[in-house]
Amino acid sequence: MSRLLFPLFVAMILAGCTGEDWRTQDVSDVLPPLDFELVNESGKTVTEQDYAGKATLLFFGYTHCPDVCPTTLARLRAILQQLDSTLRDRIQVLFVSVDPKRDTPESLSIYTDAFGPEFIGLTGTKAQIDDIANRYRVSYSYDEPDESGNYNVSHSSAVLAFDDQGHPTFMAIQSEPNEAVKADVTKLAKMVGKH
Amino acid sequence: MYPFFRSLLVGVSALLLSTGLAFASDVAVSNPKVRLMPGDIPSAGYFKLHNGTNETIKLVGARSDAFGMVHMHMSMKKDGMAHMKAVPEIDVAAGEDFEFAPSGYHLMLMKRSAPLKVGDEVVITLEFEGRDPMPVSFKVVSPAAM
Numbered sequence: 001m002s003r004l005l006f007p008l009f010v011a012m013i014l015a016g017c018t019g020e021d022w023r024t025q026d027v028s029d030v031l032p033p034l035d036f037e038l039v040n041e042s043g044k045t046v047t048e049q050d051y052a053g054k055a056t057l058l059f060f061g062y063t064h065c066p067d068v069c070p071t072t073l074a075r076l077r078a079i080l081q082q083l084d085s086t087l088r089d090r091i092q093v094l095f096v097s098v099d100p101k102r103d104t105p106e107s108l109s110i111y112t113d114a115f116g117p118e119f120i121g122l123t124g125t126k127a128q129i130d131d132i133a134n135r136y137r138v139s140y141s142y143d144e145p146d147e148s149g150n151y152n153v154s155h156s157s158a159v160l161a162f163d164d165q166g167h168p169t170f171m172a173i174q175s176e177p178n179e180a181v182k183a184d185v186t187k188l189a190k191m192v193g194k195h
Numbered sequence: 196m197y198p199f200f201r202s203l204l205v206g207v208s209a210l211l212l213s214t215g216l217a218f219a220s221d222v223a224v225s226n227p228k229v230r231l232m233p234g235d236i237p238s239a240g241y242f243k244l245h246n247g248t249n250e251t252i253k254l255v256g257a258r259s260d261a262f263g264m265v266h267m268h269m270s271m272k273k274d275g276m277a278h279m280k281a282v283p284e285i286d287v288a289a290g291e292d293f294e295f296a297p298s299g300y301h302l303m304l305m306k307r308s309a310p311l312k313v314g315d316e317v318v319i320t321l322e323f324e325g326r327d328p329m330p331v332s333f334k335v336v337s338p339a340a341m
Contacts, residue, residue, distance in 0.1 A: 063232075066239040066304070067270045068277040070230060070338045071297040077339050110233045114338050139276060146281075148264065150305065157277035174272060174298060 020187065022170040023180035027160065034058070034166035036132040038096065038124040041109035046122070048166055054092045055169075055188045058160040060138050062099035062153045063111045069095075072157065072174065073115045079182045080118055087189035088118065090164070096132060097123040098140040099153050136160055161185070164192040221247050222326070227333040229304065229317055230297075230341050240265075240302030240319055240333055241341075243294045246287040253324040254285045254293075261317045263306025270298055284324070297341060313337045 020028070034048040034056060057076060061069035073095065080088050095112055097103035100123045103111075108121025123129070133140060138156040145151040159172045161184065169188055172181045227242040246252050257265045267282045282300065287293045295301055302319065311317060315335040320328045 063236045065277075065279075066232070066237040067268065067279065067301045068298055070232065070239070071341070074297075074338055074341050107234060107236070111236060114233050116339065143279075150264075152279040154276050154278045156275055157272065158275060173275065174277070 020169065020191075022187075023183050024170045024172040024176050027168050027171045031137075031160065031168035031171075032135055033168065034162045035135065036096075036122075036128075038122040038128050038132065039105060041105045041112070041121050043105045051092060051094065051120075052166070053164055053192075054090055055164050055192050056162040056166075057091065057093045057185070058096065058136070058162065059093065060096050060098050060133065060140065060155050061157075062097050062155070063103050063107055064099065064150070065153065065155075068157055068174070072159065073119065075178065075181070076159065076185075077115045077119070079178070079185050080116070082182065083186060083189060087186065090189045090192040091118055091185065093119045095119060095121050096129065097121065098129055098133065098138075098155050099142075100124060100126060100129060161188055163188060163195075165195055222252060222323075222329060223247060224321070224329070224331045227319070227331050228341070229311075229319075229333045229335045230338050231311055231313060231335050232338060235307065238262075238304040238307070239297075240304055241295045241297065242331065242333070243292055243296075244287055244321075245292050246289055249289045251286050251288050252326060254287065254321060255283070255324050256322045257302050257319050258322065259304070259317065259319040261307065261309045261311060261319075262304040263308055264304075265319065266303045266305070267300070268303045269300050311335050313340075 037045060037047050040046045059072060076093055080091060097108060103123050105123060108123055112119040112121040140153055140155040143152040143154065157174050161169045163169055170184050223245040225243045225245065230239045232238045244254065256267060259265055268279050269282050271278045271280065285293060313335055316332045317335055318330050319333050320330045322328045
């Protein structure tokens with residue numbers, strides 16, 4: 001019996017060592033590692049390698065989103081503000097626009113500055129944005145424009161988290177309580193540099 | 196009633212209304228805030244509306260000299276997607292509250308026509324069906340503050 005149980009026991013220990021217990025949804029086995037080619041706030045093409053060394057909170061949205069996007073970013077800001085500066089410096093928030101027609105690098109720069117230095121806007125061509133959106137199963141669609149040409153964009157509103165190696169960790173949906181998101185962001189920051 | 200007292204009463208009532216206070220039996224707005232976004236990015240207005248009258252009131256829109264366009268909007272979630280839609284009117288029953296709050300109902304404030312900064316007050320007039328419009332002074336706050 002012990003011969004049968006031993007490998008199982010070892011497997012359980014190994015699983016316990018590599019896996020983390022997240023309070024929000026664990027996506028470490030579900031999502032692929034961080035990988036993209038997009039355009040930064042200065043108009044320069046960048047990849048995930050330009051953001052290596054910090055843990056990443058990835059969020060898709062658009063600047064003409066008056067409610068859900070600022071609410072989500074403000075919540076992340078409030079959580080980051082509660083961390084001590086050493087931990088806060090290990091986190092970056094990448095805000096990927098799914099509305100490249102209206103969101104220029106300049107407008108993204110103005111937008112993310114309203115939330116703090118940890119917030120970085122990324123945009124790109126439709127093809128570049130579709131690549132990263134498809135990779136993380138993020139969907140978005142444009143509503144019909146109104147009489148003045150203004151249109152809403154429907155988009156996935158979850159925050160996806162990656163460690164400093166670009167490995168997926170957790171996903172926080174909008175309705176997730178602040179305490180759970182804060183606990184996971186703190187834990188993610190503490191993991192930076194520990195691999 | 197003596198004319199003096201009448202004018203005093205009118206004066207006091209006007210003062211109370213203009214400072215945002217209202218009588219218990221009236222329609223009142225509390226915690227009116229505008230979350231100011233930079234540049235030409237739309238901002239959002241949030242507040243709580245109390246219907247202290249004994250009949251249903253119907254909010255049909257809002258306008259402001261500070262914004263070229265003000266729409267009542269609602270954010271919804273469906274299958275993990277955030278959607279937004281325009282809301283033409285909102286009924287608030289007698290004695291009930293209705294809240295415009297982040298991730299739900301909001302005033303979408305577009306085409307800013309005057310420069311605004313955090314700490315300013317901006318007047319947005321709520322429009323009702325069959326009632327006088329109600330000018331409300333909203334406090335302008337930073338997106339990081341909400």
